[in-house]
Structure formats: structure tokens, C-alpha cells
Amino acid sequence: MTSLTSLLSIANMGLQAQTAGLDATGQNVANASTAGYSRVSAHLETTTVADGYAGSVQVSGISRTVDQFAFANMVNEQGKSGAATARSDALATTQNIVAPSTTIADDLNTFFTSTTTLEGSPSDPSARAGVLSAATQVAQDFSTTANALTAQRGSLLGQAQGSATTLNTQLSQIAKLNGQIASAIGGGNEPTDLEDQRDTLVSSVSTAIGAQVIPGANGQVTLLSSGTALVSGTSAASIGVSLDSAQNLKITATIGTGTANDITTNVTSGTLGGIREARDTDIPNAQSQLDSFANDFATSVNAIQSSGYGLDGVTGRNLFTPSATVAGAAAAMTVDPSVAGNPSAIAASSTASGVPGNNDMAVKLAALSTEHPRRRLHPDRDVLEPRRQRRQRQGERRLRSFAAHRDGEPGHQPELQRQRREHRRRDDQPERLPASLRGELQGAADRGHPPRRVDGGPVMRITDNMQLTQAIAGQQTSSANLYKLSAEASSGKKVNAPSDDPAAYAQVVSTQAQISRMNARQTTIALSSSDLSAADGALSSAGDLLTQAQSLAVEAANGTETASSRAATAQQIDQIQNQLLALANTKGASGYIFGGTATGTAPFSSTGTFNGNAQTTHIEIADGVTAQSNVSGADAFTASGGADVFAALSAFSTALKSNDTTGINNAITSMQSANSQVLAARVSAGTLESRMSSATTVITNALTTATTTLQSVQGADVAQVYSELSAAQTSYQAAISVNSEILNTLSSRFS
Amino acid sequence: MIPAPSDSSQSSGKSAQKAPVFKAFAELLEEERAAIRTLDGTKLDRIAEQKVGLMDHLTALAHEDRLAHAGPIRELVAELRHNGILLVHARGIIRDVLRIKGAQIAEQTISAARLLQQPADLAGASAPLGARLT
Numbered sequence: 001m002t003s004l005t006s007l008l009s010i011a012n013m014g015l016q017a018q019t020a021g022l023d024a025t026g027q028n029v030a031n032a033s034t035a036g037y038s039r040v041s042a043h044l045e046t047t048t049v050a051d052g053y054a055g056s057v058q059v060s061g062i063s064r065t066v067d068q069f070a071f072a073n074m075v076n077e078q079g080k081s082g083a084a085t086a087r088s089d090a091l092a093t094t095q096n097i098v099a100p101s102t103t104i105a106d107d108l109n110t111f112f113t114s115t116t117t118l119e120g121s122p123s124d125p126s127a128r129a130g131v132l133s134a135a136t137q138v139a140q141d142f143s144t145t146a147n148a149l150t151a152q153r154g155s156l157l158g159q160a161q162g163s164a165t166t167l168n169t170q171l172s173q174i175a176k177l178n179g180q181i182a183s184a185i186g187g188g189n190e191p192t193d194l195e196d197q198r199d200t201l202v203s204s205v206s207t208a209i210g211a212q213v214i215p216g217a218n219g220q221v222t223l224l225s226s227g228t229a230l231v232s233g234t235s236a237a238s239i240g241v242s243l244d245s246a247q248n249l250k251i252t253a254t255i256g257t258g259t260a261n262d263i264t265t266n267v268t269s270g271t272l273g274g275i276r277e278a279r280d281t282d283i284p285n286a287q288s289q290l291d292s293f294a295n296d297f298a299t300s301v302n303a304i305q306s307s308g309y310g311l312d313g314v315t316g317r318n319l320f321t322p323s324a325t326v327a328g329a330a331a332a333m334t335v336d337p338s339v340a341g342n343p344s345a346i347a348a349s350s351t352a353s354g355v356p357g358n359n360d361m362a363v364k365l366a367a368l369s370t371e372h373p374r375r376r377l378h379p380d381r382d383v384l385e386p387r388r389q390r391r392q393r394q395g396e397r398r399l400r401s402f403a404a405h406r407d408g409e410p411g412h413q414p415e416l417q418r419q420r421r422e423h424r425r426r427d428d429q430p431e432r433l434p435a436s437l438r439g440e441l442q443g444a445a446d447r448g449h450p451p452r453r454v455d456g457g458p459v460m461r462i463t464d465n466m467q468l469t470q471a472i473a474g475q476q477t478s479s480a481n482l483y484k485l486s487a488e489a490s491s492g493k494k495v496n497a498p499s500d501d502p503a504a505y506a507q508v509v510s511t512q513a514q515i516s517r518m519n520a521r522q523t524t525i526a527l528s529s530s531d532l533s534a535a536d537g538a539l540s541s542a543g544d545l546l547t548q549a550q551s552l553a554v555e556a557a558n559g560t561e562t563a564s565s566r567a568a569t570a571q572q573i574d575q576i577q578n579q580l581l582a583l584a585n586t587k588g589a590s591g592y593i594f595g596g597t598a599t600g601t602a603p604f605s606s607t608g609t610f611n612g613n614a615q616t617t618h619i620e621i622a623d624g625v626t627a628q629s630n631v632s633g634a635d636a637f638t639a640s641g642g643a644d645v646f647a648a649l650s651a652f653s654t655a656l657k658s659n660d661t662t663g664i665n666n667a668i669t670s671m672q673s674a675n676s677q678v679l680a681a682r683v684s685a686g687t688l689e690s691r692m693s694s695a696t697t698v699i700t701n702a703l704t705t706a707t708t709t710l711q712s713v714q715g716a717d718v719a720q721v722y723s724e725l726s727a728a729q730t731s732y733q734a735a736i737s738v739n740s741e742i743l744n745t746l747s748s749r750f751s
Numbered sequence: 752m753i754p755a756p757s758d759s760s761q762s763s764g765k766s767a768q769k770a771p772v773f774k775a776f777a778e779l780l781e782e783e784r785a786a787i788r789t790l791d792g793t794k795l796d797r798i799a800e801q802k803v804g805l806m807d808h809l810t811a812l813a814h815e816d817r818l819a820h821a822g823p824i825r826e827l828v829a830e831l832r833h834n835g836i837l838l839v840h841a842r843g844i845i846r847d848v849l850r851i852k853g854a855q856i857a858e859q860t861i862s863a864a865r866l867l868q869q870p871a872d873l874a875g876a877s878a879p880l881g882a883r884l885t
Contacts, residue, residue, distance in 0.1 A: 514847075701837055704788050705844045725845050731792030731799075732842040735783070738799040739835045742806050746828055 013056040017044050020059040038064040038199070040192050062190045071199065072213055078203055079210025079225075079269035086274030087282070090156055094278070094286055097148045104141040106694050108297075110134045110687055115365040118348055123311065123356035126679035128343035131365075132335070133687060135301075135319055139333040142294045146330035149287050156279040157241070160249055163271050164241045167208045170201045171223075175236035177201070178220040185219040195219070205230065209239070210269020226266035228253045241272070248280040288327070295329035298322065300368055305339075308347025308361030315352070317345055515706050522699050524619050525692050528629035531588035532689040535631045538586040538593070539682040542636075545576050545583075546678060549649065550671035556656060556664045563659040570656035577649040581608065584637050594633025603633050608646025610638045621695035628688055636681035645674040772808050773823040779805065780830045787837050790845075 021042040031037040045060045111134035118127045177198040184191035198221065205211050205223065211230060214222040223231040230237050230253070237253045240260060244250040251267050252260035267273045298320035305319040318336040323329035339345040350360035555561070556569050584594055584604045591599025595612030603612030614634040618626040635641035648670040655663025779801055786794040812820065 698840065701788070701840060702844060705790065705841050708788070708790050725790075725849055728790050728792035728795075729842060729845045729849065731795045732838055732845065735795045735799045736835065736838045736842065738802055739831055739838060742802060743828065743831050743835070745806060745810060746824065746831075 010056040013047070013058055017042070017057045017059050020062070024062055038192065038196050040190075041065050062192065064190075064192045064195055075202060075206040075211055075213055078206040079273075082207035082270040083210065083268070083274035083277070086159075086271040087278045088274075090152070090275060090278030091282060093152055094149065094283055097145055097152065104138070104145060106691055107134060107137045107141050109694075110690060111138050112366060112369040113690075115362055115368075118346065119359050119362040119366050122348035122359040122362055125343055125676045126683045128311070128346045128348075129680045130683045130687070131346050132339065132341075132343050133683065136335050136340070138297075139320060139335055142290070142330040142333040146287065146290055146294075146328075149283055149290070150331070153247075153279050153283055156275050156283075157243065157249065160251075160272055160275045160279070161241045163208055163275070164239045164251075167205060167272075168236075168238050170205050170208070171230055171236040171239075174198055174201050174205065174221075174223065174231045175234045178231065179234040181219040191219070206270065208270045209267060209272045225269075226251075226253070226263040228261060228263050228266075229255070239272075249276050251276070287330075290330045291326050291328060293330070294333050295323055295326045298329065298333060301365065304361055304364045304368070305347045307350070309349045309352050309355055309358075310347050311344040311356055313352045313355055314345065315347065317347065319346070511706055515703060518699050518703050518706065521620060521622075522696065522703070525621060525696050525699070527589045528619050529689060529692040529696065531590055531593050531630065532685050532692060534586055534588045535593050536682060536685040536689060538583045539631070539636060539678055539685060542580055542583045542678045543675060543682060545580050546645070546671055546675040549573060549576050549652065550668065550675060553652060553664060553667040553671050557661065557668060566656045566659055566664070570653045573649060573653045573656060577608070577646060577653070580637075580645065580649070581606065584633060593630065594636065596630070596632065596634065604637070604646070608637075608644075608650065610634060614640055621692070622698070627691050627695065629692075631681055631685045631688070635684075636678055641677045641681070643670065643673040643677050645677065648674050772805060773820070773827060776802075776805050776809075776827055777830060780834050783834050784837060787834070787841050790841070 021044070024040050024042040028039050040062050042062055043060045044057050047056050047058045111131070114127070114130040114134040118124075118131050121127045177194050181191045181194045181198065184194065202211065202213055202221070202223065205225075209225050209230070211223050211225040214224065216222060216233075220233055221231070222229060222233075228237060230239075232255075235255060237255045240252040240254065242250050242252075244264075249264060250262060251264045251272060253263050254260040264276070267276055299322070302318040302320055302322060306316050309315045310317065317338045319339055321332075321334050321336045323332050334340075348360075348362040349355045349358035351358060354360070552569050552572060556566050561569075581604055585602045586593055592601065592603050592612070593599075595601065595603035596615040597617060598612045601611060604610060610633070612633055614632050616628050616632065617630045619629045621627045632640075637645045639647075648667070651663065652667035652671065654660075655667060779798055783795065783798045783802075785791075786798060
């Protein structure tokens with residue numbers, strides 16, 4: 001029989017149990033936004049009161065509600081995400097180095113354009129100077145790009161070492177928490193907070209290096225990664241990052257005071273894996289392609305140049321200094337000393353007797369731009385990249401499955417169940433398969449996807465335009481980033497209207513800032529283009545005046561001329577000098593255009609004395625890319641360029657007035673030199689103007705696209721715009737691929 | 752209308768008939784540039800298919816015809832190259848926009864992973880988990 005006391009006891013115990021449950025719920029609500037917090041629940045069980053008849057309830061314990069499968073999966077995916085993010089960031093930097101906005105493309109175009117000009121005027125010194133100037137610029141571009149890639153590898157080493165330092169701290173903390181958790185459980189407590197802290201650290205470790213979590217019986221976890229135990233009980237490994245003899249990353253794991261184990265080849269996940277992939281695979285591949293391209297380009301040009309004849313009748317000279325090895329060819333690329341500073345050495349003629357009118361070699365040089373040696377299988381582009389893409393697609397499927405589970409879509413449950421089965425199977429296996437078996441399995445997978453194209457020929461081809469090569473390179477190097485974005489897009493289920501969405505607002509602001517930058521840049525380029533155009537016009541007129549002076553010198557040197565007729569010619573020369581002075585003091589949008597950086601005062605006095613300086617000005621035409629925006633008046637008109645134009649005219653005038661036939665004869669040569677000097681400056685102005693024009697085209701297109709994007713984002717639902725942009729991105733990707741394939745086909749079949 | 756591909760027995764004397772192929776290609780590339788400017792992905796897909804079709808005509812040219820058409824082919828290569836640059840550049844712009852938006856969605860993904868630790872029947876909420884992510 002139940003007594004009244006027993007009833008009261010039952011009620012009291014029930015109240016205590018429910019209070020504990022409410023405490024747990026309150027704790028859950030309070031920590032709803034706490035990072036790393038896991039929901040806890042109170043476990044209730046029946047019990048009996050003293051008389052043994054009536055049942056009551058009591059709290060048997062408080063436990064965290066954690067789905068170990070989901071957590072293990074998340075840790076696994078975080079490793080992949082960390083690797084993709086690190087690699088994507090590194091590749092974005094690489095892309096900035098070799099992307100179409102850099103100068104190689106433009107300057108290679110300029111080089112081939114200059115060879116076309118030489119083809120039309122093989123004896124024209126300005127055309128020759130143009131080829132030499134463009135070749136110098138191309139060599140500098142190759143060298144700069146190669147050095148930038150090398151510097152990026154150094155930077156990634158620093159990043160990897162920084163990541164390892166943070167990682168070691170986290171591993172020690174996890175080991176310490178393991179000990180505290182085991183003690184708490186041994187004492188009959190529920191260390192939920194400690195477990196939350198440890199899970200947060202495990203997530204961070206996985207992001208850094210990729211990890212597998214194996215729960216232990218006493219509440220501890222073992223953390224495996226890259227074929228070694230990072231944390232086992234209360235022991236933590238120490239990760240070291242250094243360089244091996246081949247200057248590649250060497251990653252080691254040391255447990256306690258033991259020997260450092262080299263785990264480099266096993267580190268394929270997490271930030272360290274991504275950095276290693278980018279630093280020691282992707283960038284060397286890019287460097288190798290750049291070296292091959294530079295070497296093939298220099299070899300092809302040299303083969304033509306060395307078999308032709310310069311204006312001086314000399315043959316056998318290279319345009320570029322040949323590189324001893326393909327590796328390092330880009331960094332070491334320079335114009336050959338036998339040609340540098342000597343436009344006459346450019347070989348336009350195929351025979352000594354054909355000089356100066358023969359243009360066979362110039363034609364061959366220009367034709368290089370459309371030659372395409374057959375394409376050979378490239379391991380990274382044709383084999384590794386498709387493999388990465390398959391892996392990325394697998395990752396996308398998993399993320400979609402998670403999202404479907406989250407939203408309760410029953411159609412996706414089988415995929416989740418399949419992953420759960422796979423996960424259970426993996427629990428009974430060592431973390432990694434033996435290397436031999438992995439290789440065999442990978443080989444079997446690869447056999448199902450044989451390489452698309454295997455034909456002989458050089459590794460790198462000389463394309464008709466470096467821009468195309470870089471476009472393709474940009475397409476390849478950004479693939480990882482594109483797929484990562486696609487995966488993120490597939491997880492985005494709900495986004496509010498732009499007015500309610502700070503992220504969308506940030507996007508609008510960012511795009512507006514981008515447009516503002518481009519507008520400012522466009523204005524600057526327009527001003528510089530205007531000045532360069534003015535310089536080109538002034539130098540053109542100056543050239544005409546000096547040609548006229550040269551003709552007058554030839555006439556005046558004639559023995560039939562008299563002292564009075566020469567005096568009359570002297571007046572013409574004085575007028576020419578005055579006109580030339582006016583041209584040399586031409587003002588543009590930013591002041592006097594031939595004064596260097598001294599644009600506020602006239603650079604030439606009435607006597608032809610130069611008051612400016614030889615410094616150049618530069619403007620930014622793209623992010624991090626600058627271009628010279630002025631032409632040197634010193635080089636055009638003063639002795640700095642080789643001949644003092646105004647002094648030569650004065651001397652000519654003096655010789656005419658004093659009827660000095662020797663001086664008049666000397667003037668024929670000096671006028672010719674002055675004319676060549678002005679022409680060379682005009683070539684420089686034209687090259688710079690062309691570059692500004694190219695930059696303007698790029699910015700105009702970018703502005704159109706950015707403005708369209710901005711309008712779309714501001715005027716429509718963000719989710720819809722995001723979805724449409726994702727689809728458009730796919731279309732652009734497909735269009736780029738088709739475009740590349742067509743160009744490859746044209747190259748292989750019509751060259 | 753594009754003429755049918757020539758067979759190998761045709762001589763270079765008929766090469767003039769192939770000119771419409773290049774004209775059609777040039778018009779298509781102009782249309783592609785317009786589509787790039789307007790971010791018209793659907794049109795780009797259609798143009799890509801048409802380009803492949805035109806290439807079939809072009810690759811069917813006899814060897815002699817190829818020699819005769821060296822000039823137009825060179826121009827076509829330049830045009831294709833130009834469009835390639837525009838496509839890559841436009842894709843870069845789109846990618847930048849998606850990256851900004853993607854960063855926000857990546858945060859949501861982390862939140863989703865956290866919520867996945869709580870089975871829906873214990874979460875104490877009637878709304879689907881996905882609806883509460885934001």
C-alpha cells in the first residue's frame with residue numbers, strides 16, 4: 001500500500017527530475033548562438049521509493065546530443081574544404097601573375113605587330129627600332145612573370161609554416177582536453193563543455209591538415225591524419241614544415257621526443273595539403289609551361305634571326321640570348337647583346353645581297369604568330385585536372401545530400417544512408433590504404449578515363465597569340481575555385497531580398513567600388529592617351545621638319561650653290577628650328593609633354609637648351625599593372641638620345657651663313673641622325689599609345705559587365721541573381737572550352 | 752545559308768564558294784560579343800553549338816582550299832582569340848560576384864553542419880531545419 005509519505009516523495013523526485021530537464025533546456029537556449037556548443041539532454045529513468053511499491057523518476061545523467069556520424073563527416077569535409085580554399089587562394093594569386101591582364105599578352109602582340117611593320121619597311125630604322133623595343137619588353141615580361149612565380153612559392157612556404165605553428169598549439173590543447181575529459185568521466189561527471197571545446201579544436205585541426213576522429217572508450221578521441229596519429233590519448237604530435245633538397249615542402253610529424261616522420265606525400269587535405277598542391281605541383285607546372293613557352297618562342301625567333309642578314313650585312317646573330325636549359329628560360333630571357341641597342345642588326349633579309357629591301361626573314365617572323373606546332377598531352381591539363389573535377393563533383397553530391405537531409409527531402413535519403421554504411425565500414429579499417437593498393441585502385445579508376453589526346457610534338461606550342469595561352473591558363477588554374485563556388489551555391493537554399501540582406505548590400509557596394517575604380521582608371525588612361533597622341537603628332541611633324549632640313553642640306557651641299565643662296569637656306573633652317581622648338585614645347589592635358597616629370601615649365605628654351613628631365617611617369621592600367629605614360633623629350637631631342645637636334649640645326653645654320661661647305665656636308669649626316677632619333681621616339685609613343693588603347697578596351701568591357709551585374713543584383717532577388725550567375729558562369733565556361741577547341745583544331749589542321 | 756562541306760575531290764578553283772563560311776563565322780562571333788556584354792548565357796550556349804557546326808564545314812575544306820583561305824583563316828583566328836579574351840574576362844567578373852555571395856553561403860553551410868548534429872525529432876521545432884538556417 002502506498003503511503004502518503006511515499007506519494008510526496010514520488011512527487012518531489014518528479015519535480016527534481018523535471019527541474020533538471022528544464023535546466024538542460026535553459027542551457028540549450030542560452031547557448032543557442034555559442035560557437036561549438038552542442039545541445040545537452042537530461043536522461044530520466046524510473047526508480048522506486050522506500051516502500052518498494054510506487055515508481056518515481058530520477059535523472060540518470062546529462063549528455064550531449066551529437067551525431068557522431070555527421071560530426072565525423074563534417075570533419076572530413078572540412079579537411080577537403082580547407083585544402084580547396086588554400087589551393088584556390090594560391091591559384092588566384094598565380095592567376096593574377098599570369099592572367100590576361102598582365103603585360104606579356106599585349107607586348108607579344110606588339111612584337112608581332114612590329115614584325116609586320118618591318119615586313120612592309122625592312123630598311124626603315126624606326127620599324128627596326130620598334131622590333132627591338134618590343135623584343136626587349138617581351139623578354140622583360142617573361143622574366144618578371146617567372147620571378148613573381150618563384151616569389152609566390154616562397155610566400156606559400158611561410159604560410160605553411162604559420163599554419164603548422166597554429167596546428168601544433170591546437171593539437172596540444174586537444175591532448176590536454178583528452179586527459180581532462182577522461183578524468184571527469186572517471187569521476188562520474190559529464191564533461192560536455194570540455195567535449196564541445198575539443199570538437200571545435202578538432203574542426204580547426206581538420207581544416208588545417210585533414211583528420212579522422214576515432215572515439216575512445218573513456219571519452220578520449222584519437223586523431224589520425226596523413227598516415228600518422230596527431231593525437232593519441234594525452235600525447236600530441238608536433239608538425240614541422242621545411243624544404244627538402246628539391247626545394248619542395250617537407251612536412252614531418254614528431255611524437256614526443258621520437259624521430260620526425262616524413263609525412264609529406266600523405267598530406268593531401270586541409271590547408272597544408274592545399275598549399276602543398278599549389279606550391280609544389282600547380283605553380284611548378286605553370287613555371288614549366290612558362291619556361292617551355294619562353295624557350296620555344298626564343299628558339300623559333302632565333303632560328304629565323306640567325307639565318308637572316310642585318311642592314312650591316314652580318315648574319316648568325318640571335319635576337320634572344322639562348323638559354324642553356326628549358327628550365328629557367330623565362331627568368332633568364334634577355335635580348336642578345338649582339339643585337340641590343342643596334343636596330344640595324346635585326347635580320348629582315350634572307351640574303352646579304354638582298355639588303356636592305358629584302359624582307360623574307362621579316363615575313364617569317366610575322367608568320368610565327370600563326371604557326372602552331374601540334375599539341376601534346378599535358379599531364380596537368382588533360383589528366384590531373386579532370387581527376388580533380390571528378391573529386392570535386394563527388395564533394396558537391398555529398399553537400400547536396402546534406403542539404404537535402406537538412407530540408408527533409410526524402411528522395412535524397414538513400415545517398416545519406418549509403419554514406420552512413422560507408423562510414424561504418426571505414427570505422428573498422430585503418431585510416432589509409434597501403435600505398436600499393438591505393439595506386440592500384442587509382443589506376444583502375446583512371447583506366448576508365450583514358451587520356452583524350454596523345455600525340456608527339458613539343459610540350460608547349462607557339463600560339464598565334466600569348467593572350468590565348470594565358471586565357472587557357474586562367475581557365476585551368478581557376479577550376480578548383482570555380483568548383484568550390486559551385487558547391488557553395490548548391491547549399492544556398494534561402495536568401496532574402498537585397499534590402500534585407502547585408503551580404504547583398506556588401507556585394508552591391510563592392511561592385512560599385514569596382515566600377516568607381518575602373519571609371520577613375522579609364523579617365524586617367526584617356527588623359528594619358530591624349531598626351532601620347534599629342535606626342536605622336538608632334539614627333540611626326542618634327543620628323544617632317546627634319547626630313548625637310550635634310551633635303552635642304554643635300555641641296556646646299558651642291559657645288560652650284562652660292563653664298564647668297566645658302567644664306568637664304570639658313571633662314572629656312574632657322575624657321576625650321578623655331579617650329580621644332582614649338583613642337584618640343586607642346587602642351588597636353590597634363591602639361592608640357594616632353595619635359596619628363598617637369599610638366600609645369602617649357603622644357604626647351606628659345607636656344608634649344610633642355611630644362612626638363614628624363615624621368616618617366618606611370619599610370620595604373622589594371623590592378624597592380626602600370627604603364628609608362630610619357631615620352632622622353634630628352635631622348636627625342638637632346639644628346640641623351642644620341643644627337644642634340646637643336647645644336648645640330650644651329651650648327652647647320654651657322655655653316656650656311658658662313659658658306660662653310662664642310663659644315664654643310666656634315667649637316668647631311670647630323671640631320672639624318674636627328675631624324676632617326678625623333679622617329680625612334682615616335683615609335684615609343686606609338687607603342688605606349690597602343691598599350692593604352694588596349695587597356696581602355698579591357699576596362700570598357702569590364703565596366704559593361706560590372707554595370708550589368710550591378711543592375712541585376714540591385715533589381716532582382718539575390719538568390720535568383722546568384723542562381724542565374726552560376727548558370728551564366730557555366731555557359732561562359734562552356735563557351736571558353738568550345739572557343740579553345742576550335743582554335744586548337746584550326747591550329748592543328750590549317751597550319 | 753552555309754554551303755555544304757566540300758569533298759576531297761573538289762579543287763581549289765571552287766574555294767570562292769567557301770567565303771560564306773567565314774562571313775557566317777564573323778557574324779556569329781559578333782553576336783557572341785553582344786551576348787558577352789549582356790551576360791546572356793542561353794545565347795552563348797546556342798552560339799557555341801553553332802560555332803561547332805560551322806567548324807564542321809570549315810574542317811571539311813580540301814587541302815588546296817585551306818591554302819587558298821589562309822587569309823580569312825588568319826582573320827578568324829584573331830577574332831576567336833579576341834572573343835576568348837572577352838569570355839575569360841567576363842567569367843572573371845562573374846566569379847568575383849559569386850565569390851562575395853559564396854562567402855555568406857559558406858557560413859550557412861557551417862551552421863547547417865552544426866544543426867545536422869540535432870535530429871529533427873529532438874530539435875523541438877516544427878519548422879524544417881533548412882527554413883531556420885538564416
